[in-house]
Amino acid sequence: MASATYAAAVDPSARAANLRYVAARLGVYAFLGFFAVIYLLPLFVIVSNSFRELPEIAKNGLISWPYSFSLKAWSQAWSHYCVAGTCEGIQRNFFNSLEMTVPATIVSTLLGAINGYVLSKWRFPGSETLFACMTLGVFMPGQISLLPWAFILGSIGLSNSIAGLILVHIVQGLSFTTLFCRNYYVSIPDDLIKAARIDGAGFWRIFWKIILPLSPPILIVTVIWQFTGIWNEYLFGVVFTGGRQQPITAALVALQTGQMNAHPYDIASAAVLIGAVPPLLIYFFGGKYFVRGLTQGAIK
Amino acid sequence: MRAAATNALVPGDAVRKRSRGRDLIASWTPRLVIAPSAIASFIYVFAFTLWTLYLSLSNSTLLPTYQLVGLKPYFELWSNRRWEIAYGNLFFFSAFYVVLTLAIGLGLAIAIDQRVKGEALWRTIFLYPLAVSFVVTGSVWNWLYGPDAGIEFFVRSLGWENFTFRPTTNKDLAIYTIVATGIWQASGFAMALFLAGLRSVDPDLIKAAQIDGAGPARIYRKVILPSIAPIFLAVAVVLLQFAIKTFDLVVALTHGGPGIATTFPANYVYDLMFQRGQIAIGAAAAIMMLLALAVVLLPYALWTVWRSRRTAGAHG
Structure with a gap:
């Protein structure tokens, strides 16, 4: 690393190679980062929305910073919500x-x-x-x-x-x-x-x-x-x-x-x-x- | 041994007979132990298939009957508009799903293979969808594709007030949501297998290519990718198998709709058998699914056997 930067300082073609290397590294991380965002989006959505309040979700949408916090959805889902006629949750x-x-x-x-x-x-x-x-x-x-x-x-x-x-x-x-x-x-x-x-x-x-x-x-x-x-x-x-x-x-x-x-x-x-x-x-x-x-x- | 020593008074013949009896029991133990599983598997694989095959040739409707009517249910199935849509969807889905999953999986594997920082974290991120059920996956993506709070809502809130994105409500676009979600779920799997393959390529081969002056792109194209070609094929076969069995993803994501636009063969089998009381036609559709799997898997199995024989022959 040190010798590469030193070489880059003196030799313009080496500096170009070094730049290309940095660009390639950035490209790799950008590629992985782009896909990581898509992959994590659904996980983020269910985790964050399970702790938000419904009116706030309706106002800001599912993909949003959680501006409210509540544990009500969890207790509702676990033990009160009605599924197929019975209301004892999931x-x-x-x-x-x-x-x-x-x-x-x-x-x-x-x-x-x-x-x-x-x-x-x-x-x-x-x-x-x-x-x-x-x-x-x-x-x-x-x-x-x-x-x-x-x-x-x-x-x-x-x-x-x-x-x-x-x-x-x-x-x-x-x-x-x-x-x-x-x-x-x-x-x-x-x-x-x-x-x-x-x-x-x-x-x-x-x-x-x-x-x-x-x-x-x-x-x-x-x-x-x-x-x-x-x-x-x-x-x-x-x-x-x-x-x-x-x-x-x-x-x-x-x-x-x-x-x-x-x-x-x-x-x-x-x-x-x-x-x-x-x-x-x-x-x-x-x-x-x-x-x-x-x-x-x-x-x- | 110890028994023979303590029973020194017992005539030798009896001991021998008893131990022969024990040998007999011992030699049959493995067979007796595996018998229940073998019988269960045999029933599951062969008897169930023949049973369903028989039903597919009968005139069963709401309840199974055993009066044969020949191939009539198959003709009825193939003249059905919904089945036409279902297998059309299967072909369309399989093509996009397999090709794009392989491409994205390979891209991710190559990117991770560039000695990136936090490799374990990247892998964990790309693989977690495989641990989660299609029901969960389909539900969440259904909300995101939907208009009332999902992606359309998000983009509009960023300022593009007229942005419209409601693919699950459009009969021409809904199939793409299944393709996209299928890829999202499976490309981590392709990535994991490709990464294992990339790591197993002989480093001497790569070094030799580097000495010959080949750049990284050329080394990937000419040396690394050809040597992991068998993994490509294996992953493609597994993905095709997933595609043919696609069921819960469709149920959770689009319910086969809008209308019947995203019906898949597996969903139609379920509908025919348990919603419409058309057991014979449903069984015929299930047999068609099995045939599709055989068309994919048999050539692959034969090729694998042929290849392993050939390499064994080359070494011997």
Whole structure:
């Protein structure tokens, strides 16, 4: 840096090169900054408007410095606002989503870990074909399974219930979790397993004592992937549940369509933000693993 | 071992038999353990597809019936104006969405790759839309595109009193709002994958090009981009897959409107099955979605297998 400025001081062509370098750097930051503003705009809008007062929003618009401050929208959105006829806010749907997402994430991840363990370390004739068939589930459009699921959930008495959604998400998630875990366990050396078997360790012992202790990186990736995916899912929620049983995504859509005139932006912002907070928290605290899951899920 | 030592009085044959029994159980444990998941996945992937296929060939309307009528639902689907709009939208959306997401993703990745300050922060900003649901994304952008408090209001408040920007209420422009929001949501994803690719390019190749006197633009064009071409293809395939499955974004952003202008295939499937009581035609539309995915994914899967065989062959 110092030598470059010195050279620039004496040599005009070096000074031009230096100027060009500075211009290029500024260009790079301007480019990134421009896109960053567009990317952050919606986040800024929902966060700031959830703390503003509706008359002030109506006067200054959504994209504005917050000139008012109030927590009223949050309490309204959480416990008083009317969605589809019941006026207890979005909290019920929030807890529905939580009750659905937590068990579905845990079960599908555990099953994925065990499946991945079998498919990588205990291969049997046909296990590769089985793996290929299971991964096909990753690409299935949800629409294909809607009618069969509706029939099955109805016949086992789980239609319009959180338990039904948990089942749907576990089965749908299996293909992802198995794929993630299997591809991770393949890189664990087989010699480790062989040595354990010679020492007399069986299937479960090897799983508990060797595989699971090596698993945290992939389990975190899988849990994050499943949690955000299931929390954010809308199609199954709106098809298989209604009213008070709906997860938060379906309730948020109902809340938007219910209001035609004089949109309550303050309450809607708070409600939308409540729906976005759990995955956002996971993203900001587990970002590294989130990105890793993304790249693995995409490339493999 | 320990069992054999303590049971020294038990005839050896019985021990052997028992341990053979245990071996048998042990050798079947993995298969038994994976069986429930395998059966569930098998039902989910194959039985559900065949089930929906069967329904798409039946005369089901409000309730599923199992009387076959051949391809009639497919003819009805393809002669339907709304389906025509839906798949037209899908083609239009896919083209813009994939190309522009790749372009912006690559631009952001290259910019971040210039040893910028605060790289982690930039990446966090561009990737966060992926963590948030389409319902949230669609809702917020719907407010911003709307006339009463969004972008139009903002620009007018800056002094351009006659500025008009109401794309979601215009049937020709509404589709662009879905394209733009889709790009906003996915270009961080393309950026992350491209950045990983840029970082994995062999530095010796770049050095060799620099020694040959190539400038940065030329190095990107001739050395770096060709070597990350497979990532381009992978991202494009994933994006196409997203495009075909586009559903909640449309619901939250435009509700398929104004009118039916922004209907997508996935939305129409839902409408036919659960709003209009046209189960057979809805199932036919769902099968068309599956076919579209197969058209995108099968060639890609075959190409991937072919490529990995070829590189394996080259090394062996």
